Amino acid sequence: MQSVPEEWREGRDEREGGGAGGGGEGMHAKNGEMLVKRRVDSEEMNGGWKKKNGVEEVEVSEKESLMMELTRMVQKMVKESSWWERRGIDCSILAAAFFCLPPAFLLLASSQLLWFLAGMLLMGVAHAVLTIKGTHLASHGALSESQAWAKLWAVFFIEICGSFSARAGVQGHIKMHHAHTNVIGLGDSSVWKVPFLPRSVYLFIAPLAVPIITPLVALAHLKGNSLAHVVRTVLMITLGLYSQYWLLINVSGFNSPLGALLCMLICRNMFSVPYIHVNIFQHIGLPMFSPTGRPKRIYQMTHGVLNLPRNPVLDWVFGHSLINCHVEHHLFPFLSDYMCLKVKPVVSKYLTERKLPYQEDSYFSRLSVFFHKYQELMVFAPAITELVGVQ
Numbered sequence: 403m404q405s406v407p408e409e410w411r412e413g414r415d416e417r418e419g420g421g422a423g424g425g426g427e428g429m430h431a432k433n434g435e436m437l438v439k440r441r442v443d444s445e446e447m448n449g450g451w452k453k454k455n456g457v458e459e460v461e462v463s464e465k466e467s468l469m470m471e472l473t474r475m476v477q478k479m480v481k482e483s484s485w486w487e488r489r490g491i492d493c494s495i496l497a498a499a500f501f502c503l504p505p506a507f508l509l510l511a512s513s514q515l516l517w518f519l520a521g522m523l524l525m526g527v528a529h530a531v532l533t534i535k536g537t538h539l540a541s542h543g544a545l546s547e548s549q550a551w552a553k554l555w556a557v558f559f560i561e562i563c564g565s566f567s568a569r570a571g572v573q574g575h576i577k578m579h580h581a582h583t584n585v586i587g588l589g590d591s592s593v594w595k596v597p598f599l600p601r602s603v604y605l606f607i608a609p610l611a612v613p614i615i616t617p618l619v620a621l622a623h624l625k626g627n628s629l630a631h632v633v634r635t636v637l638m639i640t641l642g643l644y645s646q647y648w649l650l651i652n653v654s655g656f657n658s659p660l661g662a663l664l665c666m667l668i669c670r671n672m673f674s675v676p677y678i679h680v681n682i683f684q685h686i687g688l689p690m691f692s693p694t695g696r697p698k699r700i701y702q703m704t705h706g707v708l709n710l711p712r713n714p715v716l717d718w719v720f721g722h723s724l725i726n727c728h729v730e731h732h733l734f735p736f737l738s739d740y741m742c743l744k745v746k747p748v749v750s751k752y753l754t755e756r757k758l759p760y761q762e763d764s765y766f767s768r769l770s771v772f773f774h775k776y777q778e779l780m781v782f783a784p785a786i787t788e789l790v791g792v793q
């Protein structure tokens with residue numbers, strides 16, 4: 403992979419994960435020249451694609467050129483950006499969250515209610531930044547240029563901080579959700595559906611079980627993995643949970659184990675409700691595609707992804723790629739949160755000028771849609787959309 407610039411690494415991930423339909427596209431560097439390659443799983447031979455060793459190097463057809471043109475514009479912006487913009491800002495936010503943990507443990511030792519609550523808030527926010535923004539960026543390998551470090555960060559953020567399996571996280575998020583966004587049976591977000599729960603319970607109460615369910619789901623995902631992998635994941639998840647518990651008892655001075663566990667549950671739950679909301683708001687209810695009739699990537703992502711408006715809290719805790727730049731993130735999943743924000747004006751202008759959708763809606767408007775159309779969106783099977791005329 404040496405010849406592939408790290409900035410474009412996600413293209414590799416998508417091709418690796420793009421098991422069906424050959425939807426993944428990515429940029430490869432070869433002798434300083436950018437070539438578009440596309441994996442071929444079927445006998446599909448259209449628009450000037452030319453088969454070579456299972457990978458097609460193409461003379462770009464009219465229909466492919468939109469994504470290519472936009473990719474070139476974004477690539478140029480990435481190349482002109484400093485390391486600080488490409489990775490530094492987001493790494494600093496994550497480091498700041500981590501360094502908020504010691505004062506949070508100390509504040510939790512206070513007998514003054516106000517200081518104690520401040521400690522709780524600080525720990526809850528820091529934990530959410532690490533487990534939502536951190537795990538997301540780490541799963542994309544967006545925190546480091548080196549693949550070895552990227553793997554290490556994935557284990558740190560996803561397993562130690564997030565109590566989940568790094569392998570299952572990357573598989574579910576990168577290789578299914580991103581590679582097959584809104585494709586029925588593959589990346590259709592149905593993993594978030596719990597149809598037997600009433601809407602109020604699903605939207606406002608069930609999310610509070612996320613910190614308990616997450617490690618249990620991680621354990622279920624370990625089935626079939628090597629013993630070494632199972633042992634590592636169990637150890638890392640235990641390390642994350644036990645270190646917080648130990649510090650609450652020994653640094654914050656909690657007298658009872660139950661009190662420490664309750665504090666952990668409250669801190670880890672501070673953003674569980676918006677976490678579930680954001681995960682369903684940005685895809686469910688938008689066009690869904692069949693695995694055999696999926697549109698080209700640019701149509702798939704512009705029709706199947708929605709941006710929420712900027713929000714000072716969610717921007718920091720979730721990151722731009724999950725909130726106000728989700729469309730940009732799905733088009734260019736290797737970009738860091740800050741880079742998504744930087745390319746947003748270019749992407750939105752380009753899509754609008756080409757009469758492609760650039761979907762945006764407010765958090766509360768989406769909440770209202772999900773509340774009032776809960777059966778249709780979260781219980782019944784979604785309808786398949788065929789984008790006639792753009793295939």
Ligand SMILES: [Zn+2]
Nearest residue numbers: 575580731735
């Ligand atoms: Zn992502």
